[in-house]
Amino acid sequence: MKTMLLDDLNVVIKVAEFRNITAAATHLNMRTATASAAVKRVEQALGAELFVRTTRSLRLSSAGERFLPTCEQAMAMLANAKQNLKGDTGVIEGELRLGLSSDLGRNVIAPWLDDFMEEHDKISVKLNLNDSNIDFYRDPIDLALRYGSPDDASVYGFKICDVPRFLVAAPSYLNIHGTPEQFEDLKTHNGLFYQLHDKVYNEWEFVRDEKPLKIKMLGNRTANDGEMVRRWAVAGKGVAVKSSLDTCDDILSGRLVTLLPGYQPKPTQLWLICPSRQSITPAVRLLRDMLKARCAECLARLKEAGVC
Numbered sequence: 544m545k546t547m548l549l550d551d552l553n554v555v556i557k558v559a560e561f562r563n564i565t566a567a568a569t570h571l572n573m574r575t576a577t578a579s580a581a582v583k584r585v586e587q588a589l590g591a592e593l594f595v596r597t598t599r600s601l602r603l604s605s606a607g608e609r610f611l612p613t614c615e616q617a618m619a620m621l622a623n624a625k626q627n628l629k630g631d632t633g634v635i636e637g638e639l640r641l642g643l644s645s646d647l648g649r650n651v652i653a654p655w656l657d658d659f660m661e662e663h664d665k666i667s668v669k670l671n672l673n674d675s676n677i678d679f680y681r682d683p684i685d686l687a688l689r690y691g692s693p694d695d696a697s698v699y700g701f702k703i704c705d706v707p708r709f710l711v712a713a714p715s716y717l718n719i720h721g722t723p724e725q726f727e728d729l730k731t732h733n734g735l736f737y738q739l740h741d742k743v744y745n746e747w748e749f750v751r752d753e754k755p756l757k758i759k760m761l762g763n764r765t766a767n768d769g770e771m772v773r774r775w776a777v778a779g780k781g782v783a784v785k786s787s788l789d790t791c792d793d794i795l796s797g798r799l800v801t802l803l804p805g806y807q808p809k810p811t812q813l814w815l816i817c818p819s820r821q822s823i824t825p826a827v828r829l830l831r832d833m834l835k836a837r838c839a840e841c842l843a844r845l846k847e848a849g850v851c
Contacts, residue, residue: 589606
């Protein structure tokens with residue numbers, strides 16, 4: 544049997560994962576022709592075709608179905624063996640290609656990553672800041688930090704924490720427009736809205752004494768960028784519903800205040816998600832642990848301040 548290169552095997556695994564050579568090549572930052580050549584070399588070494596190709600699709604052949612699971616296990620074992628060699632020195636290395644939402648990524652996670660990389664200087668990061676839904680087949684990322692539990696059973700994820708959300712406004716806005724005292728008072732205030740694709744989130748959901756409540760808000764500012772919504776709130780342009788993590792520093796510093804105690808906006812969760820089990824490297828586990836610890840610290844600070 545001809546020798547197979549580890550890099551070629553990694554390409555084969557990605558092609559099998561994405562069911563598309565172009566998508567795998569994009570994910571691996573290589574040309575489609577290069578990825579295709581790698582697949583052909585492995586097939587020639589094995590003397591068998593791993594994929595059934597048509598003009599519209601690509602799927603595993605019967606030989607591929609037998610070969611790929613063992614190949615994935617072997618590559619994972621090799622990665623673990625390489626990492627175990629560094630275990631005595633505590634050195635963990637690798638590249639983290641991480642997708643982040645705009646506000647959380649720029650203003651919360653990025654400073655945490657600076658500290659994380661100082662502690663683990665063999666780890667490098669590539670950040671993709673985008674509020675749109677993550678597509679592991681299209682976007683050049685290996686993992687993503689996102690609000691909301693994943694609804695795709697094919698991905699793997701770690702729950703980082705439960706995330707309260709707050710109804711907030713700046714003191715400058717409240718000085719002019721007054722502070723809402725009752726739930727119905729919100730109808731007289733200017734809402735600041737987040738938009739994802741064609742959906743504007745102008746219907747806000749709350750919980751009061753374990754009972755759900757909804758209110759359809761009116762407002763003159765909408766953005767598809769969560770950071771922009773928060774900036775508008777800090778600038779006194781209206782009221783907004785925002786994550787406690789996104790607004791932690793603003794609230795503790797007094798740039799924003801929480802409104803209507805007793806009416807809790809519907810909470811969410813923060814998850815670190817990966818496209819496959821093979822994506823969960825020692826570096827990813829370290830990142831997960833750091834995120835859990837930092838989020839817990841942030842929420843504890845808000846609790847100490849009597850906010851949540």
